Amino acid sequence: MIKGEYYTKKYEETGYSEELKQCIEEACSYCIENIQSNLMSGNRYYKGDHPLMLFGKIQSGKTRAFTGLMALAFDNNFDYVFILTKNSKALVEQTYKRMRKEFKHFINEDKIDVNDIMKLQDELTPYELEKKLIFIAKKQKDNLGRICDFINDYMIDGTKNCLIIDDEADTTGIGFEKEKDTDEFNLRTVAAEVDNIRGSLDGYVFVQVTATPYALYLQPDFDTTEIKPIKPRKTVLVPSGADYIGGEYYFIRANESGDSGNYIFEEVDDNEQEIASAQKTDERRFKEAEILIRDDRLPTFRRGLINFIVGGCVLKKNGINKKYAYVLHTATSVNAHTRLANITKILIEQIKECKPEHEEYINKLLVESYNDIKNSVVAFSYNMPSFEEVKNEFFNAFNKGYIKISVINSKDEISKYLDEETGELKLRTPFSVFVGGQILDRGITIPNMIGFYYGRNPKTMQQDTVMQHSRMFGYRGKDLLSITRFYTTRKIYESMIKVTEVDSALREDIENKRFEEGVYFIEKNKDSSNTAKIIPCSPSKISASNIAYLKPYSRILPVGFTPKSKAISSEVVRKVNCILDGVIDRSQREAVKITVDCAEKILSEIYTSLKPDNDTKRFITEDRMVSILKYLLKDNRHCNLIVRRDREMSKIRGNGTYIDAPDNGQDERVIAKKVSDDIPTLILLHEKGNEEDWKYREFWWPIIVVPKNSSRTIYSYPEVGVRVKKKK
Numbered sequence: 001m002i003k004g005e006y007y008t009k010k011y012e013e014t015g016y017s018e019e020l021k022q023c024i025e026e027a028c029s030y031c032i033e034n035i036q037s038n039l040m041s042g043n044r045y046y047k048g049d050h051p052l053m054l055f056g057k058i059q060s061g062k063t064r065a066f067t068g069l070m071a072l073a074f075d076n077n078f079d080y081v082f083i084l085t086k087n088s089k090a091l092v093e094q095t096y097k098r099m100r101k102e103f104k105h106f107i108n109e110d111k112i113d114v115n116d117i118m119k120l121q122d123e124l125t126p127y128e129l130e131k132k133l134i135f136i137a138k139k140q141k142d143n144l145g146r147i148c149d150f151i152n153d154y155m156i157d158g159t160k161n162c163l164i165i166d167d168e169a170d171t172t173g174i175g176f177e178k179e180k181d182t183d184e185f186n187l188r189t190v191a192a193e194v195d196n197i198r199g200s201l202d203g204y205v206f207v208q209v210t211a212t213p214y215a216l217y218l219q220p221d222f223d224t225t226e227i228k229p230i231k232p233r234k235t236v237l238v239p240s241g242a243d244y245i246g247g248e249y250y251f252i253r254a255n256e257s258g259d260s261g262n263y264i265f266e267e268v269d270d271n272e273q274e275i276a277s278a279q280k281t282d283e284r285r286f287k288e289a290e291i292l293i294r295d296d297r298l299p300t301f302r303r304g305l306i307n308f309i310v311g312g313c314v315l316k317k318n319g320i321n322k323k324y325a326y327v328l329h330t331a332t333s334v335n336a337h338t339r340l341a342n343i344t345k346i347l348i349e350q351i352k353e354c355k356p357e358h359e360e361y362i363n364k365l366l367v368e369s370y371n372d373i374k375n376s377v378v379a380f381s382y383n384m385p386s387f388e389e390v391k392n393e394f395f396n397a398f399n400k401g402y403i404k405i406s407v408i409n410s411k412d413e414i415s416k417y418l419d420e421e422t423g424e425l426k427l428r429t430p431f432s433v434f435v436g437g438q439i440l441d442r443g444i445t446i447p448n449m450i451g452f453y454y455g456r457n458p459k460t461m462q463q464d465t466v467m468q469h470s471r472m473f474g475y476r477g478k479d480l481l482s483i484t485r486f487y488t489t490r491k492i493y494e495s496m497i498k499v500t501e502v503d504s505a506l507r508e509d510i511e512n513k514r515f516e517e518g519v520y521f522i523e524k525n526k527d528s529s530n531t532a533k534i535i536p537c538s539p540s541k542i543s544a545s546n547i548a549y550l551k552p553y554s555r556i557l558p559v560g561f562t563p564k565s566k567a568i569s570s571e572v573v574r575k576v577n578c579i580l581d582g583v584i585d586r587s588q589r590e591a592v593k594i595t596v597d598c599a600e601k602i603l604s605e606i607y608t609s610l611k612p613d614n615d616t617k618r619f620i621t622e623d624r625m626v627s628i629l630k631y632l633l634k635d636n637r638h639c640n641l642i643v644r645r646d647r648e649m650s651k652i653r654g655n656g657t658y659i660d661a662p663d664n665g666q667d668e669r670v671i672a673k674k675v676s677d678d679i680p681t682l683i684l685l686h687e688k689g690n691e692e693d694w695k696y697r698e699f700w701w702p703i704i705v706v707p708k709n710s711s712r713t714i715y716s717y718p719e720v721g722v723r724v725k726k727k728k
Helices: 005-014 018-041 062-075 089-102 104-108 141-154 189-199 247-255 270-276 299-317 334-353 356-379 387-399 463-468 490-511 566-581 596-607 622-633 668-675
Strands: 052-055 080-085 112-116 132-138 162-167 176-178 184-187 204-210 234-237 265-268 324-329 403-408 431-436 449-454 460-462 485-489 533-535 546-550 561-563 592-595 610-612 638-647 681-687 699-705 713-717 723-726
Touching: 005 062, 005 104, 018 052, 018 062, 018 204, 018 234, 052 062, 062 089, 062 162, 062 204, 080 089, 089 104, 089 112, 089 132, 104 112, 132 141, 141 189, 162 189, 184 189, 234 490, 247 490, 265 270, 265 299, 265 490, 270 299, 270 485, 299 324, 299 334, 299 356, 299 387, 299 431, 299 449, 299 485, 324 334, 334 356, 334 387, 334 403, 334 431, 356 387, 460 463, 463 490, 463 533, 485 490, 490 533, 566 596, 566 681, 566 699, 592 596, 596 622, 596 638, 596 681, 596 699, 622 638, 622 699, 622 713, 638 668, 668 681, 668 699
Parallel strands: 052 204, 052 234, 080 132, 080 162, 112 132, 162 204, 184 723, 265 485, 324 431, 324 449, 403 431, 449 485, 460 533, 638 681
Antiparallel strands: 176 184, 546 713, 561 610, 592 638, 681 699
């Protein structure tokens, strides 16, 4: 791998940490390896078709990582980069400006050009095509179609190597539609267009970038050359810097005794959450004009807004002059956003007026807020000014119009709210309140966000969506943390804790290299009355996948197969017997421990004699069996082994379905439960195969028993008999 002028310049400009350098260089090595394997094989369906995943945290610097990868790729014979952004004109503009800034030096030297694919000139000259070219397109049919046109017009000779970088890869670009009355699935329009781009190229590597890769890890493994693989084969973790504040701080450390994060969470009553998220006001329950004086209606909503202003005033008295943001995200409905913004305006106006009959009550609210903010400000070692000083600054903000309320939703073009230079939400006044929904998630950076009133409370939470709502994640100094508050219901907060734990477990498993190449396991929280039901992603994104669960004492085994020829099957039985005779006596009925290497060797032998039936969807392959075993072992090097011989289990039940429980519930299954507390058990059943369905061939039937203390885990396994195609 060459570190030439492009990467060297980027490194000099930005000063990558050792961790980030390692991330970029590991990712580029994978890209180079896959391009080389393609050139050597000449095969259109090669290892490089499997995506590379850059897995970062929300607002942690993923763009910085992939621009470093682009620079190093340019040094190593990559010519063009296609960057696919979320379906937003504003984000295309933001990405375009960011790329021009990142590669400004080389643009000035006429070595690199950056293009919005929809603004591309009709005809590029050979001179232009010899440069390193960067194209930005949103994930929308017309944009992606223009990329295909460019490839057909200018890259037909196949001599250019390309990176396709799918930013926020788990959104928009994947999804399936089931054809009526068939077992076939169609790729959705955008996913099909992305696949068309990949299918038009010879030398390319597809790079997925996201903080929420759950849907991607649960994609099917397409056994076809018609559809390019979506599930990544390799994952590279993007490091976050020392000042990064994410879910661990907000939802894990916040529950640890004596931690500074203890002050973050403030609970919202369920009834309040229901009122705040309603599309219209029920005058019988709540009158908007009484928002200031009614203690029993929206008290936390009211306190949150006052805390927001008080916090900014406190920092100003400490010599910190910044503009601050507060976000209200309680619903997806446009009507709900308008209503909540109106309630906010009424509250601000009533405080500003401070009528004589309200003065004492407003003062009481200010005292409560002052004491609330004081706790965290002192914990972060800042000076707490006197109450009168804060009170004066507080009313000054109201009287001088320092507070602005903006509604941002699907009715608006968000680009008008973004700073032209940074692409972040522009804070026009010292205190900006943003009311909105989904449009305030992916790709939108909200600077100096110190308050978040969050009320999205569906019965089923999609983990990727909930994580992306967390716009308060990012690089934040202790000044911001000292006054930051997160307002939500107890149930939502407990659910966020579970989401964070699942996400942390996934990252830890990847970091510790517990996954085999291309196989990923995602822990699933135990459903409880204190949390919402949490699923990894929208079901439409993984509807073509065979999803399986690992839960305590569950059993994993191949179902729906036939032994190969009698000669092969008999020889495999003999070889497995030879291995087993070295680790367990034939009279032994109890479990023994064997190394994972020995278990893997046994499984490898067994699978050489098993052939999946054409109509089965439940055949667990050797790769998956070994991957599951290793995952369940974690850092252990031994598993339990139970062996039984001379069994005569049928293949098909009387109702025509496959037998899927060949083990004895009164014998080996009981023993497995006794020994499978922390490590899995491998049960091996020697079947005589004395019936026509087995072709009168003996074989070994392997079963893995999941340990009692394992977390509930979801994963996908290869498709058998599932057809995925593109619409004609």
